[in-house]
Amino acid sequence: MTTTDSPPAPAAPVRRRRSSGDTERGFSRTFRWIATGSGALILATLAAVALFLIVRAWPAMTASSAELADAVPRYPDDTSFLAYVGPLVFGTLLAAVLALLMATPVAMGIALFISHYAPRRLAQVLGYLVDLLAAIPSVVYGLWGIAVLAPAVGPVWLWLNEYLGWFPLFAGGASPTARVLATVSVVLAVMILPIITAVSREVFLQTPKLHEEAALALGATRWEMVRTAVLPFGQSGVISAAMLGLGRALGETMAVLMILSPGFLYSFNILQAAQQQTIAAYIALDFPEASGLAVNALIATGLALFVITLAVNMAARAIVARRKEFSGAN
Amino acid sequence: MVGALALSLAACGSDPGADEPNGEGSETAMDLSGDLNGGGASSQESAMEAWRAGFQGQYPDVTVNYDPVGSGGGREQFGSGAFSFAGSDAALDEDEMATAEEICGAGGVIEYPGYISPVAVAFNLEGIDTLNMSPETIANIFAGEITTWDDEAIATDNPDADLPSTDITVVHRSDDSGTTENFQEYLNTVVPDVWTYEPEGIWPIEGQESAPQTSGVVSAAQAGEGTITYADASQIADLGTVAVGVGDEFVEYSPEAAAAVVEGSPRVEGTGEHVFAYDLQRDIEGTYPIVLVSYHLACATYEDAATADLVKGFYTYILSDEGQQAAADSAGSAPLPTSLTEQFLPSVEAITAG
Amino acid sequence: MAQRIDVTDVNIYYGDFRAVEGVSMTVDPKSVTAFIGPSGCGKSTFLRTLNRMHEVIPGAYVEGKVELEGVDLYGDDVDPVAVRRNIGMVFQRPNPFPTMSIKDNVLAGVKLNNRKISKSDADDLVESSLRGANLWNEVKDRLDRPGSGLSGGQQQRLCIARAIAVKPQVVLMDEPCSALDPISTLAIEDLIQELKKDYTIVIVTHNMQQAARVSDRTAFFNIAGTGKPGRLIEMNDTATIFSSPAEKATEDYVSGRFG
């Protein structure tokens, strides 16, 4: 064995690419992969949920209407699957949109009140109260709806029906028990009010002082300042907040289930019993006793709800994106 | 944060009676422990609570769970083996029986009516506690043919009552329920020419008020003047009730009168050895014909010895006088007549492992 | 148009903290008055009391008298909204409304007062205001683009155009050039010289050369130490302040010429 004590061969000069990818070494690179992996995991989870929905819904969507009518309770005879889901989609949208129409202006009012009108101490307490209300479980809203709200609004609905019955929403006979969509919409509105308020309030508070002062310095009254500086700045945030609220209203199960007298019609009579039903409540109502194809049909309605939510989100994004150029963010 | 809270609470919380010495159960020969999971009809839930409480009181190491997932869910999960026992408002049909027999193996399925409860026809009219109604009248009211309380059909049967001209508001169950199915079965059997709908768990008529669960229909009925509904008799609170016409007389509901219906009805022929299904007779004099009959399901043999012992012990307890009395007290159900329990007990006692 | 401002013995507070103490001065019409002084000496705070912007901050209030042409701005019957409409303000950082186009930015103040302005009147006003702010030639082709797309100097001139579009009596400028590059600064300074013909102008600046270049009169503010209120040390013709100030503090400050 001959050992030559030669110096180690000079290492070939390493040429590093001076790209951004190389500035992350060691754990930084690992960290990037962990974060990216989490992002991918979200997609995988959602794909799994969607896949699950589609696989379980598929038998119902492809079955003949005769088979469905046989297996699924409440399935109208000789109708397509769409005719079966249609009234449910209609009822879901009607309840949620009514709730949104009631809640959004009020929520914006409260948000402005907290961010720009109320004395600072009071505003803090109110902000806290609103956060707390966002956390009240829907079962409790349901209990409250039955025990307190329905008896309270019953006479109001009767009055509306009697004197404003010509208006399509108030037509039909008013229910004596007030277990109708109007009551449900009010409960949903109360329920989503804290969410919309909480998000809008945060956005309004973020309005740059600069813009508020610019408006005031031009001789704007407080409301004019809100109109010129705060509302335009918060517009996209309020839309997001409303969509968040709409999402919760669309998917709300327990409160609707406990309050509404369901029906399966395309009906705008929100004071009349047994006219509409929402998808989530329908699933919860019939799922316990469902078996076989009926389960598939229920999950197919769940898929419909999923698609509605998807569409709503896409619409909201489109609206926000169109206004992006003029948005307050820079 | 959550964990810390849980820990601090863990220090002071306990199951009631968990550390009390075992009193009543000491005389029994078997020493049972473990979990037993079942589920099904929510109509039985109150009774099940009493049974579970009583059984767990005898065997403190046992936990019996009953998921009130509904009859269909109970039958399905019993058939898939998820539930060791189940409650169902309807007897198994042929397909379900076949599936269940596959799971249960050679011994077959045990099925008997374990819970019998009168279904009251209840209404909310100020100042009126009880009304007589013939089956035709009841059917016509619920079908929406009779629409006011001072209708002639009601008035003739109640000459003394001061009936208002209020509109009748029918409230039915919005969920799929055994109560609905049993109520419709009654109407369809007794007055088939008026009630032409096929009896099923979902109410067939659209456009009427409805609410989920017994408590839901009761509170809906309480909320409006002039409402009428059908509900488990133990839950109707302060609503007025209908005495139902049977033959020439009108019968108020009572658990005994309800149990008499099953007692007087013939067992369905051609089923398995341990299957006690009944073809209910709705016109026996002196009985209250609107009953909810809910079945108990079990296997005659279980693979697992512990499960076999638990099911056997639990069902034996249910059929004992003590068990029947506990259910009657807490759920207002009808104690099973001895003539019936004597028939069921041998099947239950024959449960084995293997 | 332009009017004089008389300030008598003004104290300015943030809550319990007295930020400025005992200021009295007179601002002549159609002149440029500069406020100089070290950071935190209260010159910006004082400026904001001249159009009642100070009281926008919660807890802030003012004692003393500020008169515009003999009318006390803090009088009972005076509407702060009307005060701000008549005394315009330009801020340190350009703040065009990001959600509005250039044109709408110019019209923002006018629309508050008179919503039914005709389209031709509006166009004329936009043009004259932007011309008045030396911005017209640069933006006339993109009046419908967002104001936030302009460069910093252009944005600041847009803000000036917005301020003069409502035809105020006085224009207050709070360090209008501090966020701008030298070329934009020069453009604004030229603009101030032109605006002087029509408006009374008060400008706060850190830049003493700027004060020397643009102003007719200069007021020097100073504080004795942190936590102490700011005071008006000396006010005089700009030339006098920079050549032979009466006070030692003023001389020390101006002789340290920087910027």
Next chain:
Amino acid sequence: MSADTSTMDSTERTRALLTTAEPRRRRVDRAMTVLIWGAFALAMVPLVSLLWTVLFNGAGRISLEFLSYSMRGIFGGDPSGGIYHAVTGTLIITGWAALVSVPIGILVAIYLVEYGRGALARSVTFFVDVMTGIPSIVAGLFAVSLFTIFFGPGARFGFMGAVALSVLMIPVVVRSCEEMLKLVPNELREASYALGVPKWLTIVRVVLRTSVAGLTTGVLLAVARVIGETAPLLVAVGVTDSINFDAFDGRMMTLPVFIYRQYAQGLATCREGQEGCVADIALQNAWGAALTLIAIVMILNIAGRLVNRWFAPKLR
């Protein structure tokens, strides 16, 4: 003399200018102020009524016994027993859900804010929005199906519920944390890089540290969102009346499910003169549990605020 009059004139003119009532604008401003106060008052009516109803109906049921015993062996109108099993179940299941969702949620938010470019980031943002719209019952069904694959059809344990809740919770965590991380000024990151701190350490020590208050709020909102869920837990966890601390074995009770079950149970049967039997005990239990649930959420909120106060860097 003439100069004097002109001074007088200009004073009057100025006074006129500064006191112009401009009645329309002032009326609009007044009206809007009233309207906004009104909106607030209007909203307070149902919300206060709700809180009052829960407090009024629930407070009477709250006792040490109610909070420290389970419902094991309690049935009918028996007014003993309590919600201890449901409280622990809620805390354990929500705790596991948070344990799963919070790290994933924050990591996704970090990905979106610090790394996210291109198609993956865009689709993640979009689908997170979509996920916020998953109906809760669908999440429950999904969890059941998922675990059925591994454990067979009878599987019911707390962690299944936690997974269902995580599906609902992750998007909320991501959305709110993303907003909070975006608020961290870029200058801070650059300052950190300029000091030679590696990116991951910058994120952990600078970005997360700066936004910890916001992150806590976001997480608490997400917890509040799921702690009251009923439908998915009913499907995935089942019900029990006994205490169970093991999230991986056996059913668990949770407060929302308990509330719904008690409500659905309705009136108990009490014989005339039966002692120790309260007919509407189930409803009382439901209100008591509702009050407890709200109290828990409140405690979490306060705890979150304290966390903020301790850890948040003093920015102002």
